[in-house]
Amino acid sequence: MGMRKVAVVGAGMTKFVRRAQETAKELTWQASRMALQSCEMTMDDIEAVCLGTAPDAFDGIHMNGEYLSDGAGAWRKPYMRSYVGGGTGVFVPIQGWYHIASGLFDVVLVVAEEKMSSYYPHAQAAFLTIFDHTTERPLKPNLLWIFALEMNRYMSTYGISKADIARVSVLHKQNAADHPCALLGEANISVEDVLNSEVLAWPVQRYDVSPVSDGAVAVVLAAEHIAKRITDKPIWIEGVGWNLDTSYWTNKDLAYPRYVEYAARMAYEMAGIKEPRKEIHIAEPYDPFDYKALHHLEGLQLAERGKAVQLYIDGTAARDGNMPVCPSGGLLGVGNPIAAAGLMKIAELFWQLRGEAGARQVPGDPRRGIAQAWGDLMQVGTVVVMGR
Amino acid sequence: MTSNHHAFPGTPLSEDEFRQGKILFNHDRLNGNFAWDTGIAIGSYLAGLKEGYLSGSRCAHCRKVVIPPRVVCEWCFRPMDTYVRLGDTGTVNTFSLCYVTWDVQRIIDPEMPAVIEIDGASPGHGILHKLGEVDPQALHIGMRVRAVWKPAEQRTGAITDILYFKPTGEEETR
Secondary structure: OOOOOEEEEEEEEOOOEOOEOOOHHHHHHHHHHHHHHHOOOOHHHOOEEEEEOOOHHHHOOOOHHHHOOOOOOOOOOOEEEEOEOEOHHHHHHHHHHHHHHOOOOOEEEEEEEEEOOOOOOOHHHHHHHHOOOOOOHHHOOOHHHHHHHHHHHHHHHHOOOHHHHHHHHHHHHHHHOOOOOOOOOOOOOOHHHHHOOOEEEEOEEHHHEOOEOEEEEEEEEEEHHHHHHHOOOOEEEEEEEEEEOOOOHHHOOOOOOHHHHHHHHHHHHHHOOOOHHHHOOEEEOOOOEHHHHHHHHHHOOOOOOOOOHHHHHOOOOOOOOOOOEOOOOHHHHOOEOHHHHHHHHHHHHHHHHHOOOHHHOOOOOOOEEEEEEEEOOOOEEEEEEEEO | OHHHOOOOOOOEOOHHHHHOOOOOOOOOOOOOOOOOOOOOHHHHHHHHHHHOOEEEEEEOOOOEEEOOOOOEOOOOOOEOOEEEEEOOEEEEEEEOEEEEOOOOOEEEEEEOEEEEEEEOEOOOOEEEEEEOOOOOOOOOOOOEEEEEEOOHHHOOOOHHHEEEEEEOOOOOOO
């Protein structure tokens, strides 16, 4: 298709915390600065900036992208903010990718930020406005409803137990104990702890859910001829995909995310991947809830429908397993500052594939990984395949 | 890079530090008041609710009946041809027992949101509503339910004209 190769050459992130002293702009700047420093670049080298941040309602600022622009170094540069709900964090690097793949720019800064603590007392209430204002909102829904409804449908369709789903939360939180930025890393958590946690919206319990957080992540993308000058270890973006399902979420199959499948197939085709279960060495599926990681692994064609939990039961998903899942600790462990959480997965693949993930390093020189995010009203899938 | 980078930016604050005013903050309340036009398709849906029935729209090309009704078919992008009256009974597609309200207040008796596939709509086509007059422990996917309506004089043409859905008690086929 005449597209240029694009590499990730640098990455930076802030700690993910429940409430950060820094403002959204300050977090954005800190992640951006760290990403630039990691590849010894300055803002002068950056030709365009892509920013991802989720709903304006969290910050209470209309046109939040423009508000955050100084923290992202966007002044006097082509600048664009993208937003596809929770899918934003993996969409914004896709946007950066096509800026470069198209030949329009050579070096792009991609930054994702979320400060959820500003919404007081709890960001949960901001989510009410994602439901249809006439046919759903008068029922006073909360965001947990749709996850609980989808989780129940998923469990019941395939006969999966709560105890098995809890393994996801346990593995991710254990993995996060090795992440220096993690909010909820817990090395000694057990399935019983998850099953004994507060019931919020059955079948969803406290430990099935990722925490609202503040944080920012940034990566630097470069065209091939620049990337090879900057680093010996560029990590290539080999495939991208994104796809949207219906807004009428009560009209579709809640047990299987077909939109994630379509996004994944688009990315696999671009990357030349025929057998994802053999060719993907690390998976970072979106895991705001534990069952969602399973749901998404199936959508990504990394497990048969209803069988993703077997990867956790037989150890395949463990950090030293055949296909580690969320070695970062994921949203369940590192935290869930919406847009930043998705881009954290891209940063994790960058570090893992370069062999720079420290205590979290997956053994065996992994060559290829996939990151995926999901969002809007249970309807968007965004996928990036990365390799070295 | 995390292996050779030990100091990450970001300063966590505890909720106590915040509440006790150890840091400065500015509190504000946004004023957002809206009056949404119901439009053509949802307008007809709400008119039906006021009369005491549920309705959907039908695409003759795709042979689909969807609820709530809409003016355009998502599959073929042709106009939806007709609005059709549906039953006020259905089948529980999925449900939850929710112990927190929309603003995260804890409650003892759970709310029971559900997706209910409405009789007369195409298979798998449901709406979000709540269940009532049912033992939470007896609730299950596949349960047959019927709408419990507000009295006619209290109906305003809103989704809340249905109070909730309750079990019909009939034999289940799946």
